[in-house]
Amino acid sequence: MTEGKAVRESISEYSELALPNDANGLGNVLGGKVMHLVDLAGAMAAMRHARRPVVTLSVDQLLFLHPVRVGELIVLRSSVNRVFRTSMEVGVRVTTEKLMTGERRHTCSAYLTFVALDENQKPTPITPVIPETEEEQRRYRQAGERRQYRLAMRKERN
Structure with missing residues (x-):
């Protein structure tokens, strides 16, 4: 396994126009549709980093x-x-983004955990990620804290 890959190598961007068939009767896009897009965007970054198939955990x-x-x-x-x-x-x-005005608004953010799979669809080790900027280093530290919380929650449920 190599030493690691920079965070910037995983950055992915995905865009989609919100259409009427994505919405409820009030003209708002269904939350499940946005969740689906979040999962797709997350998987793109995960696969770009691991260069392997991934599944959402x-x-x-x-x-x-x-x-x-x-x-x-x-x-x-x-x-x-x-x-x-x-x-x-x-x-x-x-x-x-409102395409006619250019106005942009932060809608939501999410953290997803993905597992990389080998040829037999079994979990396989992943190349480490290297945070380079202060923001990436902060997110790296906070990801460790969130993982500890997730593991504690899983232990509590068992």
Whole structure:
């Protein structure tokens, strides 16, 4: 296994126009649709880092700060925050853009955990991630704290 890969090598961006078939009767995009897009964007960053198939293990809390309206562009930006052994945390930030005005708003953010799979679809070790900027280093540290919380919660449930 190599020494590691920079966070910037995993950065992914995905955009989709919010259409009427994505919305409820009020013209707001369904939360489940946004969650689906978050999972896709997260998987793109995870696969870009691991260069292997990945599966979603968990999604942390998803809090919508405002509704996504039909006609807005949904922009999702994702990157790997930290790699553990066979799993990694990916952060996804969702913003909307009103295409006629250029106004952008932060809609929600989420942290997802993905597991990389080998040829037999078994968990496999992942190349470490190297945080380079202060923000990446902060996210790296916080990912470790979130992992400890997730592990404690899992232990509590068993």
